[in-house]
Amino acid sequence: MRNFKLALGAVIVAAGFASCKDEAKMTAEKHVDHYVVFVDSVNSLDAQERAANWAAIQAEYEMRTAEAEAALATLENEAKAQERITESKSKYEGVKTQAESEAKAKMEAEATPAPAGTGSLADAFFGPGVVVGNDMKFAWVNKDNILSVYQKFVDTFNANKDNYSRQDFDKIKAYYEALDTRKNTVEKEGLSGEDNRKIAALKLGFAPKFKWERMTAKSDENAKAKE
Structure with a gap:
């Protein structure tokens, strides 16, 4: 009877570990999903809205990136997750370059008045x-x-x-x-x-x-x- 109780206890502990592992895996997958969705949402914004909220966008991007990269250690299929993260990073860098270029052009336009007969x-x-x-x-x-x-x-x-x-x-x-x-x-x-x-x-x-x-x-x- 004592041996049965020990064996049952081992099964419960093992189930608990498996449950924790599955939960951690699901959380990690969510972090990667959230990162990908966030980058896609930034891509869908128009230039004016992006420029007006760029500081907040960049701050949230850094947080999402940290969560997604930390999730890689938990996921079994790390290569697939890494591929998704890498692809989204590439998308974001393209948007970031465009946003910075637009912001620079706006600052230059505001700093230098257009001469008569030119500009808008x-x-x-x-x-x-x-x-x-x-x-x-x-x-x-x-x-x-x-x-x-x-x-x-x-x-x-x-x-x-x-x-x-x-x-x-x-x-x-x-x-x-x-x-x-x-x-x-x-x-x-x-x-x-x-x-x-x-x-x-x-x-x-x-x-x-x-x-x-x-x-x-x-x-x-x-x-x-x-x-």
């Missing part, structure tokens, strides 16, 4: 990075800054009107119309009467000047095309 028209009229892509809603314009936005717009046009191409004038027209559309909303949000009058005066001077310059630019380009 949107940046010139509204400031670097204010207008993103084709967003023409101008939600950032409000009752407190709309007068200064119009003033910068008119001043920029007056300073560079001789350098714009026909295509530039078409873009400027689209920006101006989008700003006017936003003004209709801002007026309902508490735009002061004084600011409204100043904006009206700016528009009154800008409209005929823009029309003339745009018409002249088209005539000049047509003449050059005939030559």
Whole structure:
């Protein structure tokens, strides 16, 4: 009877070891899976979202990497897990290089103002990075800054009107119309009467000047095309 109890105890202990081993293996596999999924999720982010959260992304990546590499010692099929980790590392390094390049380019663009006639028209009229892509809603314009936005717009046009191409004038027209559309909303949000009058005066001077310059630019380009 005593021998039976000892044998039974050995079986229970062995089962306990096996259970712990299986649990450790499952945990290790999860760590590798989480690492792979995390890298794939970073790859799926758009450039702007990646740039805005890069410090947090890098910190979490380092933690996930440490967990995945520690898991290799527990896994029986270490070669397969190592292959998955290596592949994901390669993906991440590609994204990291791209993100660092984009961040560097952004810093250089912000540090060096574009000379007249070059760079983005949107940046010139509204400031670097204010207008993103084709967003023409101008939600950032409000009752407190709309007068200064119009003033910068008119001043920029007056300073560079001789350098714009026909295509530039078409873009400027689209920006101006989008700003006017936003003004209709801002007026309902508490735009002061004084600011409204100043904006009206700016528009009154800008409209005929823009029309003339745009018409002249088209005539000049047509003449050059005939030559």
